[in-house]
Structures are given as C-alpha cells and as structure tokens.
Amino acid sequence: MIDYHLHTPLCRHALGAPADYLEAARGKGLREIGFADHYPLGLLGVKPHAEVTMSPEELPQYVSEIKALAAGEKEIRVKLGAEVDYLPGKEKELARLLAREPFDYVIGSIHFMDDWDFTHPYFAARFEEADLEAVYRRYFELLWQACRSGLFDIIGHIDVIKKFGYRLPPAALEPYLQRTARILKECGLCYELNSAGRAAPAAEFYPGRRLLELCCREGVPVTLGSDAHAPDQVGRYFDEALQLLREVGYRELAVFTARQRSFIPLDGGAGKEAPSAS
Ligand SMILES: [Zn+2]
Numbered sequence: 001m002i003d004y005h006l007h008t009p010l011c012r013h014a015l016g017a018p019a020d021y022l023e024a025a026r027g028k029g030l031r032e033i034g035f036a037d038h039y040p041l042g043l044l045g046v047k048p049h050a051e052v053t054m055s056p057e058e059l060p061q062y063v064s065e066i067k068a069l070a071a072g073e074k075e076i077r078v079k080l081g082a083e084v085d086y087l088p089g090k091e092k093e094l095a096r097l098l099a100r101e102p103f104d105y106v107i108g109s110i111h112f113m114d115d116w117d118f119t120h121p122y123f124a125a126r127f128e129e130a131d132l133e134a135v136y137r138r139y140f141e142l143l144w145q146a147c148r149s150g151l152f153d154i155i156g157h158i159d160v161i162k163k164f165g166y167r168l169p170p171a172a173l174e175p176y177l178q179r180t181a182r183i184l185k186e187c188g189l190c191y192e193l194n195s196a197g198r199a200a201p202a203a204e205f206y207p208g209r210r211l212l213e214l215c216c217r218e219g220v221p222v223t224l225g226s227d228a229h230a231p232d233q234v235g236r237y238f239d240e241a242l243q244l245l246r247e248v249g250y251r252e253l254a255v256f257t258a259r260q261r262s263f264i265p266l267d268g269g270a271g272k273e274a275p276s277a278s
C-alpha cells in the first residue's frame with residue numbers, strides 16, 4: 001500500500017524526522033510513500049497569521065533531504081511531493097516556481113479563504129458567526145478554480161471545509177459534490193482519500209462516501225494519504241479507507257513519478273507500478 005501525504009517538521013506543525021516516517025511506513029508494511037510537505041507561502045509573498053509552511057530558504061533542504069532518503073532506501077519507494085496552497089491570482093507565479101522543482105507530484109489544497117486559515121483550530125470559531133451556505137459556496141468556488149488552474153496533479157482533502165463539523169444538510173451539499181466530481185473529470189485530475197478527517201471533529205474521511213461514489217462513477221482516479229503530521233499517523237485508518245474505496249467501486253490507486261500518473265491495483269499486495277492507461 002501507499003501513503004502519499006506525509007509532512008515533515010519543516011512546516012512547523014509536524015513532529016519527527018522523515019526517516020522516522022519511513023520507519024513507521026515499514027512497520028505498517030507500506031510499499032511506497034510520498035512526502036508532501038507544505039510548500040513555502042513565502043515564495044508567493046504571503047505571510048499568514050500562523051506560520052504553517054517551510055521558509056523559502058528551506059525548500060532546497062527539503063528536496064535534498066527527501067531525495068537522499070529515497071536514494072538510501074531499497075525496499076520502500078520514496079516519492080518527493082509538495083502540498084501547495086491554491087491562491088487565486090498567483091497562478092502564473094506558482095506555475096513558474098513549481099516547474100523548477102523535481103517533484104513527483106503536487107497536491108493542490110485550499111487552507112485559506114481570503115485571510116482566513118479555516119483549517120487551523122485557532123481560527124475555527126469563525127464558523128460560528130459565518131453564514132455557512134456562503135462559506136461553502138466560497139470554498140467550492142475556490143476548489144473549482146484550483147482544479148481548473150492546471151497547477152496540480154492531486155486535489156488534497158477535497159471537502160476539508162467540513163473539518164470542524166460545520167456541515168450543510170445533505171440535500172444542500174449534493175449539487176456542490178456533483179459539480180466537483182464533474183470538474184475533476186473534465187480537468188483530468190486525481191484526488192486523494194485523505195484519512196486525517198477521521199480524527200478531526202468531522203469524524204469522516206476527506207471526502208465522505210457520497211463524493212467518493214460520484215467520483216468513482218465519473219472515472220476520476222484516486223490516491224491515498226494519511227496527512228501524517230507525526231510518524232505514528234502514517235497509514236492511519238487505511239484498512240477502513242481501503243474497504244470504503246472497494247465498496248464504492250475503486251479497483252486501483254494512482255501513483256506518480258516526475259508528475260506522470262500510473263496505477264497500482266487496490267488489492268495488489270506487491271504494489272508494482274503498472275503502465276498508465278491514460
Ligand atoms: Zn499541515
């Protein structure tokens with residue numbers, strides 16, 4: 001199995017060295033892991049209220065550290081990825097910046113609505129005063145823009161707006177989910193089943209079953225990540241995640257090398273990379 005969403009202490013809110021994550025992956029019997037630490041917001045001229053990414057100066061260190069870890073490891077494939085914030089208006093700059101890094105894949109995530117870091121527990125109280133319908137609309141509009149930006153290989157924790165348990169009723173949410181699955185398909189994008197949501201107040205994977213079903217029906221490829229911010233979170237809830245993926249109809253997982261997608265069988269213990277069908 002794979003885990004494509006691991007962080008490192010460079011982002012200032014994760015614990016444990018990359019080698020510790022690798023050892024945790026070995027303990028869980030994973031065949032392939034990918035680090036996708038938070039790409040430096042400083043490179044985009046953004047300084048959030050709370051430091052949540054590595055600094056621009058640390059990016060070369062991150063790249064060389066993960067490359068060295070990969071080179072020294074014989075059993076587990078180690079990929080170099082990044083989790084990058086989608087910030088409207090910064091597309092051209094970001095395309096230029098990402099093109100010069102040797103990433104195997106880039107996860108595009110939304111953590112900010114304007115200046116609100118809405119996934120950060122410190123700022124979760126703002127959901128209390130917010131018009132939830134308007135918040136969801138804004139989130140999904142940003143998400144669709146991110147999909148269409150062409151900047152990303154994988155969309156990260158796609159319905160993370162539910163993180164703190166503030167939810168729209170299912171009927172109100174449904175049109176957003178349907179449109180999201182359609183846009184992923186149109187854009188040829190992959191998304192992740194991110195297991196971290198199970199441990200959040202939402203108590204559910206990102207995305208929940210309904211969006212997984214819609215995406216599977218559209219033929220949108222999926223990959224798998226724990227969003228581990230500590231070594232003991234590597235592969236967290238994966239038995240349950242794999243069961244859910246099987247139930248909704250998925251039979252393979254997307255993997256990436258040098259930003260090219262291929263697939264491995266969901267139930268293939270060997271985890272050998274198959275040539276891409278797309
Ligand atoms: Zn993080």
Ligand SMILES: [Zn+2]
Binds near residue numbers: 083109111156157
């Ligand atoms: Zn994230």
